[in-house]
Amino acid sequence: xxxxxxxxxxxxLVGYADRWAAAPGDTLSFMTSSFGPxxxxxxxVRLAGDVSAPGHNxxxxxxxxxxxxxxxxQEIHAGSYAEIADSAVLQRLKSFTVALFAWPTTPGxxxxxxxxxxxxxxxxxxxxxxxxxxxxxxxxxxxxxRTATISTKAxxxxxxxxxxxxxxxxxxxxxxLQQQPLAHYAKATDRAAVATDIHLGALAIDNGRPLTFAGLxxxxxxxxxxxxxxxxxxxxxxxxxxxxxxxxxxEQLQGQDLPAKLRPSLIGFWDFSRGISSTRIEDLSxxxxxxxxxxxxxxxxxxxNWDGTVRDWTLAPEHYGxxxxxxxxxxxxxxxKDFDLTLPADLPSxxxxxxxxxxxxIERVPFFVRARPDAAAGKPRAxxxxxxxxxxAYINERQSFDGALGEQGAGHVPGLGAExxxxxxxxxxxxxxxxxxxxxxxVSISSRLRPTLNVRPGHSTSWVGPxxxxxxxxxxxxxxxxxxxxxxxxxxxxxxxDLHREGLNLLSRYPVVLTGSHPEYHSxxxxxxxxxxxxxxxxxxxxxxxxxxxRIAFHSELxxxxxxxxTEDGVRDWQAxxxxxxxxxxxxxxxxxxxxxxPPQMLAGVGFAAQGFDxxxxxxxxxxxxxxxxxxxxxxxxxxxxxxxFGRVGGGAAGLELDAVDRLLGSPPHTLLLAASENHSNxxxxxxxxxxxxxxxxxxxxxxxxxxxxxFFETPQGGAxxxxxxxxxxxxxxxxxxxxxxxxxxxxxxxxxxxxxxx
Numbered sequence: 077x078x079x080x081x082x083x084x085x086x087x088x089l090v091g092y093a094d095r096w097a098a099a100p101g102d103t104l105s106f107m108t109s110s111f112g113p114x115x116x117x118x119x120x121v122r123l124a125g126d127v128s129a130p131g132h133n134x135x136x137x138x139x140x141x142x143x144x145x146x147x148x149x150q151e152i153h154a155g156s157y158a159e160i161a162d163s164a165v166l167q168r169l170k171s172f173t174v175a176l177f178a179w180p181t182t183p184g185x186x187x188x189x190x191x192x193x194x195x196x197x198x199x200x201x202x203x204x205x206x207x208x209x210x211x212x213x214x215x216x217x218x219x220x221x222r223t224a225t226i227s228t229k230a231x232x233x234x235x236x237x238x239x240x241x242x243x244x245x246x247x248x249x250x251x252x253l254q255q256q257p258l259a260h261y262a263k264a265t266d267r268a269a270v271a272t273d274i275h276l277g278a279l280a281i282d283n284g285r286p287l288t289f290a291g292l293x294x295x296x297x298x299x300x301x302x303x304x305x306x307x308x309x310x311x312x313x314x315x316x317x318x319x320x321x322x323x324x325x326x327e328q329l330q331g332q333d334l335p336a337k338l339r340p341s342l343i344g345f346w347d348f349s350r351g352i353s354s355t356r357i358e359d360l361s362x363x364x365x366x367x368x369x370x371x372x373x374x375x376x377x378x379x380x381n382w383d384g385t386v387r388d389w390t391l392a393p394e395h396y397g398x399x400x401x402x403x404x405x406x407x408x409x410x411x412x413k414d415f416d417l418t419l420p421a422d423l424p425s426x427x428x429x430x431x432x433x434x435x436x437x438i439e440r441v442p443f444f445v446r447a448r449p450d451a452a453a454g455k456p457r458a459x460x461x462x463x464x465x466x467x468x469a470y471i472n473e474r475q476s477f478d479g480a481l482g483e484q485g486a487g488h489v490p491g492l493g494a495e496x497x498x499x500x501x502x503x504x505x506x507x508x509x510x511x512x513x514x515x516x517x518x519v520s521i522s523s524r525l526r527p528t529l530n531v532r533p534g535h536s537t538s539w540v541g542p543x544x545x546x547x548x549x550x551x552x553x554x555x556x557x558x559x560x561x562x563x564x565x566x567x568x569x570x571x572x573x574d575l576h577r578e579g580l581n582l583l584s585r586y587p588v589v590l591t592g593s594h595p596e597y598h599s600x601x602x603x604x605x606x607x608x609x610x611x612x613x614x615x616x617x618x619x620x621x622x623x624x625x626x627r628i629a630f631h632s633e634l635x636x637x638x639x640x641x642x643t644e645d646g647v648r649d650w651q652a653x654x655x656x657x658x659x660x661x662x663x664x665x666x667x668x669x670x671x672x673x674x675p676p677q678m679l680a681g682v683g684f685a686a687q688g689f690d691x692x693x694x695x696x697x698x699x700x701x702x703x704x705x706x707x708x709x710x711x712x713x714x715x716x717x718x719x720x721x722f723g724r725v726g727g728g729a730a731g732l733e734l735d736a737v738d739r740l741l742g743s744p745p746h747t748l749l750l751a752a753s754e755n756h757s758n759x760x761x762x763x764x765x766x767x768x769x770x771x772x773x774x775x776x777x778x779x780x781x782x783x784x785x786x787x788f789f790e791t792p793q794g795g796a797x798x799x800x801x802x803x804x805x806x807x808x809x810x811x812x813x814x815x816x817x818x819x820x821x822x823x824x825x826x827x828x829x830x831x832x833x834x835x
Contacts (some may be wrong), residue, residue, distance in 0.1 A: 129558065725804035
């Protein structure tokens, strides 16, 4: 472990691959950045078992890419904005009027650009901005280097809509600035209008800079564009005219239709309600100054005219003409490539990583290799479905030091690890679905095209298990793969992205599908494929909990990025604003699958019931386990035997997040409740969707509903489902080298599920 000058653990080498899913013969590109080392050694390794677990299995695979590489520092340029390319029309601009609706969320948090064609280095052009003092400002710069800044001197209120405008007449030097709030509060002082004259020469609008919204763009030292003066908040309906309009004319710009009388003067009349699912913004003026958004700001946002009568942007996009920009939005880190890796044509399916070593610093950049097309033929093999959507949801999660979950949710003070300390210092590495932006709005878009510091073997999350030592997500799933290999089961892997793309065709090649420990996030295509698979005789082993919980959407144009809306229910670290429950990527209603009429119990027999993050517990057999239909599951298991009173996750197989059978939520009527956990602590609480009133008895010490349940049921055409109901199950599989009852039960089920004889 590398330590900084203060002796604290830190990271000095980070990297990412251009994709997570690959196939034998494919070539992947790797991007790295160093905070100290001048060189590093790269090696391809196969991972089966978490590197922090006893007896883990990490094997070096020979490859031409295994060699030393020079290290270098690469920067991340976060912050979303919109950009209109420079044009002859813009360059000829002398006098102008600019106007827009704005809903600022952090006025007073430094200078923030709203709209401008501005050269920051030369201070040339024009810029409408929120000044460092939180007031509306207009900055002007002429070709002689002279500048002027005009302010309304009235501070904007956060989270309030304003109509903001400015004009400049190059002949008279007349300047106007208007700050018009749309809501009226007693004693508020946020309304202002300024009319003055300035004495500048011709403005340097022909400065070669693009016209931008929500930020300015400069060229960074790595020659990539970088947003500065980044804005937090919404912008809607920006307008640009080629002359100074009078007040009555400026008011006409508030409408959604382009005013016919002003048409000759308008060179920008943008409508952000168009192309919501894309990265494009459209200009309705004859100048056709269409543009692009960068770093994926949030779209399908309520505009100033939203009145609550419509809550779906696809039905009334004119009510959703706003874009919410954030200073640390990020889609693609955009680093330069450091090396390529071509996978051997005969590489077995599995989880791999490029292991980068520089002294004590070790960075493993994982990726997931599909099977060759003919690999599923012949001997039956299981498919392990890697829950990469859930990995993406948690990328660079900051609950330990930013969120409320940390100490109270874990029942202990989270000890911060190297990744926590690094991320706390590097906000530009962006956030997870469990975090909020600087303005308090929830993070609803997450991309894997950046260093993913917590999707690493050996990584734990400091709020998981006593002392924060339990494996979580990726590391826990490696325990499952390690168990499969140690028990001699043949398997292939595929990712959530593969499932979203290929659907039922992917699953139908396999007799059994195994989930990871926490498959929480699914797109509609993914869930449809799993349900279709089970209706056609497929067999599912759900080896975790809190699965099939949230609906997400993939972007239709950009790879490696998903969207979530945390709507009216569920365990949420933030809540979407009312009226903003429909995802911009797909136009689908977001939130819990349960609230969309597809609870996880319908698919897996169990669904999310409770959670806690201190110690884990064990299961006891229930009458269903003695049903002859379940006899194969409990071969070799004693009648009164505790199941899973051991494991790497809090000392038990029943822990962290717990699922239970619920007929009312869709558990099939013939579901066998095989075993249930007991004796959970008061840190474990019922999930909010199970608590419909404010009652005190909701914890593991006083509520019978706080339990994990083991379940089994048959599906049509000879299929079946086995569910463990606990995230901690995976951490118990390899206890005492797999000689334990959790391993025995799991092995019994997998052997039977691989048997083609129907249920």
